[in-house]
Amino acid sequence: MKKLLYYSVFCLLSSVFWVSPSYSQQITTITVEGIGAVVKGDLAIAKDNALNDALRKAVEQAVGTLVQAQTLVDKYQLISDEIYTKSQGYIKKYTxxxxxxxxxxxxxxxxxxxxxxxxxxRNDLNAIGLLIERKGKPRMMVIIDEKIGGAESGYSANLSESETVIIQKFTEKGFNFVDEATVKKNMKRNMALQAIGGDDNAAASIGLEYGAEVVIIGSAVAKLAGKGIAGTEMKSIHASITARAIRADTGEIISSASEKGAIAHLDETAGGALAIKKAGEKLASSLIDQIIAKWSGEVGGQTTVQLTVSGIDFVSLNKFKTIIQSQVRGVLKLNQRSFTAGVAVIDVETKTNAQSMAEELAMKNFETFKVEIIGLSSNKIDIKVIPL
Structure with a gap:
């Protein structure tokens, strides 16, 4: 009986989600309604929130059959997480x-x-552009410590080979960057060195200071691996590059990668630059894939919004968390990170976004206190509690 059930579910999944070799994607047309709260008569923001709600629901409906089938199969201990992961949905266009x-x-x-x-x-440029737009068109910046041969490592005010190739690959996919040349001329050297040395908070601070929502930070090294290849004057030059992408508002690492490249060249410096370029292209592609996957999951499912709440006591904090959990739309889970000297840090897993959540919190009746939104970014809300 179980074998028959497994076979039936397999056929269901195959008939709904199998894509023939002549087609790379299966496209479903969905009509759906989204809802946004109108706060202080602001219909424009309400429309944005309703649109995001509708787009999320459209993706959920498109993959819903697979989710239901997976739930059914899991009850009989047949694991199909891999099938689900490979069948994610995304918006190509909407009206x-x-x-x-x-x-x-x-x-x-x-x-x-x-x-x-x-x-x-990953290869649908129109869909990637729509994804970036739904994420609020985050601006990027990149800082890579680059060393070729015997050159000294450290921060340089000029764009390096690795920085240039990373910007180029990201830009080809539609990502936006701050003016790197201007930023590097004005950036404090000690902050850059701290970030390069592994201080994610320093990297996040640089991003906030220069208007970047995502900072790519890392290092690249190219060195001589051998001389006289096959009896010639050619040199073998190997390069390695490592980088991570950090959200400036929360300090969260959203992608990381390491890649290598090798090339034969007469000149160590010129060859080193080419080897770094080769490794940098592969690294950029890996970072892009991870970021797209991360953002797709957030706009299509759930995201984490960090709340920093100041001026609150322990009793009020418990009431605050209870109201968020039970009365704020889209909230799935709360994780309190810390509570020190009247300041609480809470990570909220939600199906909405920081903007929508901030609007709802500003309208809530907490009875013994009110909240004031004093800071807002894509992934973080700064809140001040005022006793009544």
């Missing part, structure tokens, strides 16, 4: 059909028709 404000309920409803692809987003 807004209607938008209807309901001021009595304080909400705005947006209906969309979306084309959802079940497949790999």
């Amino acid at each position: 807004i059909i209607s938008e209807r404000p309901d001021l009595n309920q304080g909400i705005l409803k947006v209906t969309i028709q979306a084309n959802v692809s079940i497949g790999d987003i």
Whole structure:
């Protein structure tokens, strides 16, 4: 009986999600409605939140059959996590059909028709552009400590080979960068060296100071590996590069990679630059894939928003957490990171985003205190508690 059940589920998954060799993706058209809260009459922000809600629901519906089938199979101990992971959905394009404000309920409803692809987003430039837009067009910056041969390592005010190739590969995919030349001329050397040395907080601070939401930090080395290849004057030069991408507002590492490259060349310096370029291209591709996967999961499922709450006592903190968990839309889980001297740090796993959550918190009735939003970024909300 179990064998028959396994076979039936396998056929279901194959018929719904198998893509023939002549097609690289399966596209599903979904019509769905999203809802956004209207705060202080601001219909524009409500529309943005309703649109994001609708886009998330469209992806959920497109992969919903697979999730239901997986749940059924898991009850009989057949693990299909790998199938689910490889069948993620993403928005290729969408059209807004209607938008209807309901001021009595304080909400705005947006209906969309979306084309959802079940497949790999990495080579779909239009979908990547839409993903970047939904993430608020985060700006990037890159700092790589580069050493070729006997040259001294350390921070340079000029763009290195590795920095140049990383910016080029990211830009080809539609990512936005701050003006690197201007930033490097004005950046404090000691901060750059701290970040290069592994201080993620220093890297995050640099990003915040120069308007970058994501900072790529790392090191690259090229050195001579051998001379006289096959009796010639050619030299064998090997390069290695390591980097990580850090969110400036929270300090979270969202991707990391290490790659190597090798080349034969007459000149050690010129060959070293080419070997670093080769390794840098592979590293950039790896970082891009990880970031796209991370952001796709956040806009299509859940993300983590960090709350820093100041001026709160222990009793009020417990009430604050209870209200967030039970009354704020989209909240899945709370993780309290710390509570020291009246300041609490809480990570909130949510299906919405920081903007939407901040608006809801500002409207909540906490009875014995009120909250004031004093800072807001893509992944972090700074809150001040005011006793009543």
